[in-house]
Amino acid sequence: MAELAGPRPLGQILTDLAADTPEAAAITMGGETWTRRDLESAANRRARYYATLGVGHGDYVTVALANGPYFYATVFAIWKLGATPQLISPRLPAPERAAVIGLARPRLVVGAPEPGLPTLPGEHEGGAEISDAPFDSYPIAPAWKAPTSGGTTGRPKLIVSGQDGQLDIASLNSILRQHPDDVQLVTGPLYHNAPFNTSFFGLMAGQHLVVLPKFETRAALDAIVHHRVSWLTVVPTMMSRMLTELRARPTAYDLGSVRALWHMAALCPPWLKRAWIDLLGPDRIFEMYGGTENQMMTLIDGHEWLAHPGSVGRAVFGEFRVLNSEGRPCAPGEVGEIFLRPPVGNGPSYRYIGAEPRTHPDWPGWDSLGDLGHVDQAGYLYLSDRRTDLIISGGANVFPAEVEAVVTEYPGVRGCAVLGLPDDDLGARVHAVVETDEPLIEADIRAYVEARLTRYKCPRSYRFSSAPLRDDAGKLRRNELRDIEIQLTTSSANPQGMS
Structure with a gap:
């Protein structure tokens, strides 16, 4: 296999892989497999066609594609031109898409119509006359990606990476433990940061990707x-549903091939984490915490987690501090807001378009993603919740994730969202939306929760709802759900529409 050491332009990495082992499987989805030669050929043709539409070095290209080989070919084509893929959901409503595109001002949109801009369907790569030969040189994009986030405000922003369009795969593999002979299962939507990163890193490390159209x-x-x-990555929602199926059909699935299962993107209830460690063993379970902003990343394996249950680990690059409301470092065990900074001397790891970072006046160079947590005496980090998700009920702090972890352990519960609804007496009332397909009895689940949590947290x-609460990447839109619950509560209290 070609030498992986040292940084190389992202577009060149695929060319090197295809030259080394052209017939090796690169991507499988359904009954179709693309070899590395197939992927390289498609990416080269697309890149040349995109160039005829004006795409060049430093441009943004909005990618609104579903999971599949065309997604990968499109992104590699963009990198081969030294441009930046700007990722959005293909299901984004037109007004939201227009708002994002207004921020990005892309040269081209692939996968969605947008008035006033060149647009292409995902499978289009020009006519047969366009060459699929390798390029002579590979310009390096100023930013290797620019995904979209609505954050907690609901207003879109772009998170433009501070990393340019080259990568040292060997250095990255020392953290992610991706091997060239691995088969990686891609479970999440590729417009989300974690599936995008881990699948492209794996592909460039030589892995064969097996891609799901969506998680089932x-x-x-x-x-x-x-x-x-x-090798695979999952989110806690996926872990819970897979565990339910494995327990229902204990002899139906052989997971002996799994060498590394990583989870991220949301808090994992301790009972669920422990169940997976029991299932696969602590050597094969890994967790990481960090943001798309990439200032810092923590890592913890199963052995460390058993010694520090509930932790997301210690920083493997960058730094974190937990600060109280007065800006002072919190003592071990004291909950505060988590502030992050990249390794000293590395420069900014990101910039926003459409938003400003949350910084601290007393700590220049440190900023926050809005998460709350604490550290233990050994320096391991524990997450509590998002700052904006914290419920203050009757003057007491309620962390929704803590309550959700208890509710989801109840038999028959597929998922849960705990929200604070307006209350004249308490300021905010703790309310739970429970996702289930079974006829659960409220009094029973209420008794279960009250036996496990302090009264004010219950x-x-x-x-109860059968509709999914989280999207395919395990994300929960709390603001939208809270608005729905408030409307339902108001309608129930005022059946005649009276105010």
Whole structure:
């Protein structure tokens, strides 16, 4: 295999892989497999066609594609031109898409219509006359990606990476433990940061990707068995649904091929984490914490987690501090806001378009993603919740994630969202939306929760729903859900529409 050491332009990495082992499987989805030669050919043709539409070094190209080989070919084509892929959901409503594109001002949009801009369908790569030969040189994009986030405000922003368009795969693999002979299962939507990063890093490290169009529990487990998947990333929602299926059919799935299961993107309830450690063993479970902004990343394996249950680990690059409301470092065990900074001397790891970072006046160079947490005596970090998700009920702090972890342990519960709804007496009332397909009895689940949590943390109201609460990447839009719950509560209290 070609030498992986040292930084190389992202567009060149695929060319090197295809030259080394052209017939090696690169991407499989459904019954279709693309070899490295197939992917390189498609990316080269696209790059040349995009160039005829004016795409060049430093330009943004908005990518609004579903999971599949075309997504990967499109992104590699953009990198081969020294341009930056700007990622959005293909299901983004037109007004939201227009707002993002207004910030990005891309040269081209692939996968979605946008008035006034050149647009292409995902499968389009020009006519047969366009060459698929390798390029002679590979310009390096100023930023290797620019994903989109609505954050907690609901207003879109772009997170433009501070990393340019070259990568040292060997250095990265020392953290992610991706091996060239791995088969990686891609479970999440590629417009989200974690599936995008880990699948492209794996592909460039030589992995064979098995891509799901979207996460479905049995499809994921079947893929692990059929393709002998050895490396995958999941979110806690996926872990919970897979565990339910594994317990219901304990002899149906052989997970012996799995060498590394990583989880991220949301808080994992300790009971769920422990169940997976029991299932696969502590050597094969890994967790990371960090943001798309990439200032810092923590890592913890199963052995460390058993010694520090509930922790997300210690920093493997960058630094974090937990500060109280007065800006002083918190003592071990004291909850505060987590502030981050990249390794000293590395320069900014990101910049926003459409927003400003949350900084601290007393700590120049440190900023916050809005998470709350604490450290223990050994320096391990523990997350509590998002600062904006914190519920203050009757003067007491309630962390939704803590309550959700208890509710989701109740049999038959697929997921849960705990929100603070307006209350004249308490200021905010703790309310739980429970995702389930089973006819649960509220009094039973209420008793279960009240036996495990202090009274002020227990939901005062419940609503049961069969609709998914989180998207395919495990993300929960709390602001939108809170608005819905407030509207439902108001409608219930005023059936005649009276105010």
